[in-house]
Amino acid sequence: MKKFINFLLIGVMAAGQPVWGQVNTRKIYSAGLRTGFPLSVGLCLDSSARVISHTGRFPNLPGTHLVWVEKGQVVQFELISRDTPDIRQYTCVVKDEKGKVLYKEPVSKLPFNRNRLFSAPGFVSVFIPDTFSIRDTSLRLVVYNETDPSEQITTDIINRPLERLQLLYFSIQAKNTSRFVEGIRSIDLYKEDKTIGVYVQACRFYYAYVLTIKEKRSGKTVFKERSWTSDGQTGPGNPVHMNVGTNHIPRSGEYELILQPELPGLLSREAEKYATVIPVKINIPRQYSSGDLGMWALLITGGCSLAGLLGFYAIRKRNRQVLSQRNLEKKIAEVRLNGMRIQLNPHFLFNALSTIQGLINGDDKDKANDYLGKFARLTRKVLENEVEHTIESEVRLLEDYLQMEQLRFGFSYRINVSDEGILQKEIPALLTQPLVENAIKHGVVSSGNAGYISVDFIPEGSDLTIKIRDNGKGFRIDNVQEGMGIGLTRERIALMNENAGGEILFLSFQSGHDETITALNFKNWL
């Protein structure tokens, strides 16, 4: 197949008189192929179009091909296949920039013919009958296997300037935890951190962009990759991210993150027009490692007895430092746990105040009083700063919270404790609130009265499970704001596990078409 495509490229030829604004079907660009895929794609442009770049080499996206042109008017696609292929399950779709389907047809319905341009033995081809306008826009052709849609090839044709990618936030992954970095100007890295997740707002052609990290002081490039991954749906508005191993960052200092398209045929001066440059300060606090200790040991055994004696004292001192360092770390973890216990989302806070204002101005005094009462109870609870409280308190608090949000969004809800015997057991205060908030925001806000939320407290032997269920459209953990709420909850759970010296608390999500379940599991808790 590859050989054939090369042949095609060489076969780019001009014959006949192309008419302006009409597709020149004598000039075919290879625009999509994939090992093992029975079909490949060619495309023809009008004579005014100039191809800036066309390439199919994107590491995370096999079968994706990008053709970037300027001054183009129309395009026509051609499908090429082996002579006797099994293409019954394949469908081809053309979509416009907004995702609207312009054309869709099972491939088997297309009248394949022996290839007209050259008599390549064993190949047939067909033009998709429609031509499509590409004036100042982009189009996407997808050919996919209906029984396994992941088996597909994608061709993007762009006839407009590219966008700049926008950096959204960083998320740092350590072994068991992840945390969000506040702001995008500086990052603190610790020994246990494994990767820095760089999250950007995906534009349609995000995969053509390369992330480069340069150390400012030396001007050296420490990282350069284009392996973006998406957590869910990609498309305009949804973030994609790339994980940068912390081993790429040699030391503290000023760095530059550069997001810039890199395509064959695209001059770097041209590419810079679409570049986003973000200066970031990275701090790596000094820490004692076991490697340091090993070095000491090596020195001592090799040294004379005097040095040995000195070394002995040095080690003892260092060990004490390490020990006190560990105590300190534990202390810090406790303090952080206390400090981050409860975060009332400021968004919620001010919207609640705004709702109260609305009730006052709408002369609905009873409702205003009722709402204000709930708001005061909730705020008081947050200010009280308890580490743990009874399940009964948590339930009452969730009631207040859900009723307040219900007034704004009009969903229905139910809280259920399956065994009243556990009401007086204690759990971390307000741990469920951000999870319920998330279920409301991304589950039921848009469904109005049809929205439904349930919270179940279920004891199983000595374990406890809290299940939060919503019937929304399913959730996107990659959204920035919700990511922060959940991120902090995750951090809180990680700290609790750390302090307990084992995994006692788990958070999990399960998202389907019409339901999302968030579950908190407490091991040996009751």
Added chain:
Amino acid sequence: MMINCILIDDEQANIENLRALLTRHCPQVNIMAGIRTMEEARVFIERNRPDLLFLDIHMGDRTVFDLLKNLSYTDFEVIFVTAYNHYGIQAVKYAALDYLLKPIDIRELKEAVEKVEKKIATRTRTSQLEFLLENNTGLFPKKIALPMQQEIRYIPVRDIMYCEADNTYTSFYLQEGDHLLVSKPLKEYTDLLKPHGFVRTHQSYLVNPRFVKSWLKEDGGVLLLSTGKKIPVSRPNREAVRRELNPL
């Protein structure tokens, strides 16, 4: 003169609240409609051409900037409304456009409407809205709008050498030697420019590190700018300034 306005917010309760406040406190305003979706708003605006838009920044998953970008008619004034929105409000501030925070303060509401009234009466329409839409896409807009007595200047952030507090005013000193007096306190611009790396050296000074040439030891600490201008560094700020300027 009546100001024809529309209220755009995805929550009906907020529309009703603003309607009640405007009816009671801003008699010069005629409320044409309260609209809950951006698509309806677009159609309404293009058909009815209001003078003023009250815009909730957050509309479901999107921001109201998406609506503004898709309008063919933009000859109106805007007042943004938000409960709490770090990124959205930042863009609005860079464009020096008016905004209100929820719950709405009656005095702020009246002032904002009076300002719009004056603008319409004197026909001094500014291009801040266009500026916002061009400038707002990144987290760190490249330019900032500085409202002056007679005009609005759009200045590239990197051309600002330093800012000096002058009571409730702020003086901007630019690379080309220009000097602009803006009627907002330095604190406001400190918040906006710090993310760009600007350093607050002193109660009265905010400096762009790009123009700092050296640190003089005289008088306990003075920054020398490339133009020869000396900027004092106050004692409480000294450590922070040192950290900002020598990150290693």
